[in-house]
Amino acid sequence: MKEDKQLLVITHLSQLLDFVSGIGGFIVPLVLWLTKKDDVIGMDFHGKAILNFRISMFLYILICIPLILLLGLGVIGLIVIGLFYLIFPIINAIKASNNEPPNYPFSIQFIK
Numbered sequence: 001m002k003e004d005k006q007l008l009v010i011t012h013l014s015q016l017l018d019f020v021s022g023i024g025g026f027i028v029p030l031v032l033w034l035t036k037k038d039d040v041i042g043m044d045f046h047g048k049a050i051l052n053f054r055i056s057m058f059l060y061i062l063i064c065i066p067l068i069l070l071l072g073l074g075v076i077g078l079i080v081i082g083l084f085y086l087i088f089p090i091i092n093a094i095k096a097s098n099n100e101p102p103n104y105p106f107s108i109q110f111i112k
Helices: 005-021 025-035 043-067 073-097
Strands: none
Touching: 005 025, 005 043, 005 073, 025 043, 043 073
């Protein structure tokens, strides 16, 4: 195994592809994790953290959709989730470049 901080940073930042392509922010980290988890030190841990974050946020979006009908509370939730999608990949890319573990709040551990 080798250490490749740049690939870990790219894996975190690739989540921002959602703002360009819609679903690329899930597929690219998934492919990078599946192909490099045995080759790069820390990729397994970072990849699992990213995928757990992505799946959790998707579930939160599904919860917000019916809440839009309830006084527009879902709209506020969608705005907060959108900010999470923008801010936390950047923060965790910086952490990955400094050899710190990623921290995605509100993530449910689906992949252990």
